[in-house]
Amino acid sequence: MGPLKTSEMPMSKSNEVLIVCEKPTACKKIAKILDENNKPKSLKKDKVTFYKAFRNGLELNIVSAIGHLYTVVKKDKSKTWDYPFWDVKWVPSHEVNKADKSKVEFIEFIKELGEKSDYCINACDYDLEGATIGYNVIKYCFGQNHVDKAARMKFSNLTEQEIINSYDNLLNSLNFNLIDAGLTRHEVDYLYGINLSTALTASTRTSDVVKFKLLSTGRVQGPTLKFILEKEKKIRNFVPTPYWKILGTIDIKGKEFEIEYEKARIDNLQEAKDVLKACRKKDGIVENIESRTMTRQPPIPFNLSSLQSEAYNHFGYTPSRTLNIAEKLYLSAHISYPRTGNQIIPDEMDVKAIITQLATLKDYKEPAEYLLKTGKIIPTKGKKTDPAHPPILPTTETPTSELKTVGEQKLYDLIVTRFLALFADPASIESYKIILGVNGNKFFLRSKKIIVPGWMDIYHYSRTKEVELPDIKIGQAFSLNLKREDKFNQGPSKFNQNSLRKKMEVNEIGTKATRASIIDKLYKRGYIIGKSIDLMDLGLSVTEVLDKNCPEITSVEMTRNLERRMDEIEEAKITREDVLLDVRGHLDPILQRMKEREEEIGNELGESVKRTWNKQRIIGKCISCDDGQLVVIRSLKTKKRFIGCTNYNICNTCLKTREECTCKCEACGQSKGTCECKEKVFVPKCDTSFPIAQKGTLTPIPGKTCAFCESEFGINYPMVQIWLPGARRPFNSCMNWVNHPKKPKKAKKVKETEINLEEEIKSGEEEIKKMKDQKKSKKIKKNKKTVKKIG
Incomplete structure (x- = not known):
């Protein structure tokens, strides 16, 4: 695929070109850059915003595909529960x-624009997804001829120079190889x-226990759950053994x-x-002093994997959160394309x-200017390459101006300081290691002392902790304070989101761009829970059933x-x-094997679902x-859910349920359990209740209580995790919210301006004098009119 100049495009009289972008933010930015005056026309039809830019005599219609406009479905219209099927189509x-x-x-609107355009350009991200999105739009909106x-525009950041160079070449x-790979993956x-x-x-x-439960798995979900299950088994089977340490x-x-x-x-x-x-x-006698000098080389450039690891280690950001923030920085043109392995x-x-x-920014001026003065602008290199995009820079x-969120500020600082450190x-x-001898024992x-800070002065996230000692000589004696500590050897630790992502990467399952979303999906499905990942009963059962009946999955x-x-x-x-x-x-x-064992599998899963x-x-x-x-209850009257006590349904007098209550109704005299009087009053044994979100998955967090309620009210209210429909991640909430x-x-930021007090007073006095003169002038005019009228 050689470079193509826009002057070489086969045009008719319209001179219109359609440029398809992946996201609205990128669309707006590309339109502004490509317009000769940097002022493209922003037009709107219904809910669709697009831009008209003019460049070198061509009219560019620039529109966003807002992600995937087309998806895969079954080709035939067979029943929902018929499987297997193999024929698919894009719709x-x-x-x-x-x-x-x-x-x-x-x-519909992209089709309209396409009818007027002689030529189409795919300006989506240069990766599998971008290739697939752009291809599907061009094929299904305009046909194979287009x-x-x-x-194709190929760019790795959204800066003016990069976009113009991409458009000009x-x-x-x-x-089509990239397109085929993307279509096949989907x-x-x-x-x-x-x-x-x-x-x-x-x-x-x-199943006799549960009549229906929507369950899911996939070619990457299955092995990922298996990793968690194997780790759970190791933790469960681990037998701690005691040992002792001498500390002092x-x-x-x-x-x-x-x-x-x-x-x-x-x-x-x-x-x-x-x-x-x-x-x-x-006393401990200094027997020897050993010293050695270590050299720590500068770090290598960030790819997505190493950025996600560093962001988790230093900020506690999950892999998906890091990717989302990096995506925003990329769309703002502050960093290069984040989904790279380079x-x-x-x-x-x-x-x-x-x-x-970077030297123009206050926070990075000193290290950037120092690097420019040295004249040695040679970066370190890692081992991994990616022909499509450079590392994250x-x-x-x-x-x-200040970046919008704390997350963006932190991640941008991490990327910039890492880049300069290269x-x-x-x-x-x-x-130093000082060896102390005490009655035949050694302590x-x-x-550690940093002699030359080098790159660690710039990338402060990896700075070594120093422990400096006063001057010590061989033969000196020191009194020791010693104690014995009883310990047990630690078993394997649970996965967190970052260590699970690394496990997937090492085993080459999923892609750098999809691993984080696969982990998120397991949380949404209710298969896993917690920061330190626990396998829920449902996740355990699905994994064991698959492992037993179809281990290949x-x-x-x-x-x-x-x-x-x-x-x-x-x-x-x-x-x-x-x-x-x-x-x-x-x-x-x-x-076919699963179909033969459907009933057996259903019973196993049914018990787990229950x-x-x-x-x-x-x-x-x-x-x-x-x-x-405290349980989640759904009201029979309002159909709304809330958190209430299990004694909410128990009568305070006869201690029977609402349906079995033998207390007499005040209105009709019959037992409250059988009468249908609207006036009857049921007094529950415990009426404790709390409102909760009506939509989304609600999961209890074992052992976690609200710190605010404990300090404010002296009550340990349980915490729950809520994952709302369409949300990217769950949030934790106190049930007493x-x-x-x-x-x-947040207060709106007011721009600070320098004020000259003397000038402000003088200006104020002049304004007051002006107002008095205007008032006086109005009075004179009024008096003149009155005199004229009387005369």
Whole structure:
């Protein structure tokens, strides 16, 4: 695909070109850059905003596809629970998902614009998704003729220079290998996901316990859940064994320092006691001082994986949150494209221009100017490459005002300081080990001192903690304060979102762009919960059922091989049809096996679903009565849900349920359980209740209570996790949220201006004099009119 000049485009009399972008923000920015006067016309039809820009005699219609306008569905109209099926087609997404109803207007309007345009350009992100989105819009809105002559803009950031260069040097055709790989990935995921999910859900319909429960799995979800299950088993089967440590402190010139015994752990209690006994009331004599100098090389450039890890380590951001923030910074043109695996900055990239621009920012002026003065602008390199995009770097379009959110500020600082550190000198650290002898036993006192800070002065997130000691000489004696600590060896720790993402990456399942969303999906499905990930009963049951009946679905090897096969499509080694045939040959016997065991699988899943529902319903112990549990209840009258006590349905007098209550009704004299009087008053044993969100999945958080309510009211109200429909992530809420103070609205920022007090007073006096003169003038005019009238 060679470069294509816009002057070489085959045009008719209209001279109109349609440019399809992926997101509205990118669309607006590209339109402004491409317009000759940087003032494109913003036009709106119904809910669709598009832009008209003029450049080199061409009229550019620039429109956003707002993500995927087309999706995959079954080709035939077979019954919902019929499986397996293999024929699929692409249709407008609003035909499948009601939430995409607004996309109808976009499709219709893009078709209108296409009829007027001679030429189409795909300006979506240069990756699998961007290739797929742009191709589908051009193909299904305008037809194959437009696809054959369409061009491609390739850019890695949204700066003016990059976009103009991309437009002036268009790729003369779409990247069909990339398109085939993108289409195949969607179709394979659909075939796996829908067929397996249909099989699981259909099996619950045969259960005596639960008649229906929508369940899902997929080619990446299955192995990911298996990782969590295997970790859970290791944790459960781990048997802790005791060991002992000798810890101590030493006082040097009034300052206390920690020392450690020569053995990191002692497996025999008597040995630990003997060490303490031998060292009691004895001084430690400095026998030797060992020192060594270590050199720490600067870090390598960020790719998405390393950025997600650093953001989790330093800010606690989940992988999906990091990606979302990075996406906003990219759309603001402050950083390059974030979904990259590259760790090597291309030689042709003008990094000096980026550093020069960063020197204009107050926070980065000093390190940037220092790097420019050295004249050695050579970055470090990693091992991973990505031909489509460079590593994640700041751009020459630096923020002109404060970034909108704290998340954006933190992530931008992380990216900028990391980038500047790539060009800095190595750091030099001197470490010391002072060996103290006490009655035949040895203790170590360690210290670290940064001799040359180098890059660590810039990228402060990785700065080594220093422990500086006063001057110590061999032969000096110091009194020791020693103690024995009883310990148990720690078992494997649970996954968090970042460590699970790393596990997926190491095992080559999912892509750098999809791993975070797959983990989010497992939370939404109610399969996992918590920051330290716990496998819910439902997740456990689905994984065990799949592992028992079709172990290939939870196999890492199967998913990894499929990922590699799809990568080979992009490299033009195999065709899309080859992969789809492989998928059918692999998946069909598995689904037939599941169909044969449908009832058995349904009963296993049914029990698990029931246990999960019961667990999710119970929030915790009632804070008002002794024997009640707080549960999610749905009102028979209003049909709304709320959190209430299990004794809410028990009569306070006869201690029977509402339906069985034997107390006499005040209106008719019959028992309240059988009478239908509207006037009857039912007094519950406990009427404790709390309002909750009416939509979304509500999950109790075991052992977690509200710190605010504990300090304010002295009551440990349980916390719940709520995941609202369409939300990107869940949020934690106290069930007593109605009694929490409302968050104050953020005050609007007022621009600060310098005020000259003398000038302001003088100006004020002049204004007052002017007003008095005007008033006087009005009085004179009024008097003249009166005199004239009298005369």
